[in-house]
Amino acid sequence: MPEPWLSADNIASHLGVTKDTVYSWIAEKGMPAHKVGRLWKFQSGEVDDWVRRDGAAADDAAEG
Template structure:
């Protein structure tokens, strides 16, 4: 079965961060994301692997998330 594509809102909720943090991570931390037209789309498995590999660690935006 094919994994569904998630929106920026969906992946932010999945990770428990704001959408602004997601966009910052795309630009500054290389978060796995795919641009389709004007929209960013995500695969939860790719993002989860990225987080487990330390991709989100050490970002100043983390502190604002609580």
């Protein structure tokens, strides 16, 4: 059965981040996303693989 398409809200919730972070990762870090009309859609498997490859890793050291 094909994987369902998720909205930006859904994928943000799945990852435990804000929707703004999701949009930032699309633009700046190449997060896998598909533009459907005006909306971004996601497949959780693609996003999970991207995260496992350190796609969401911070470029800078965490501020302490």
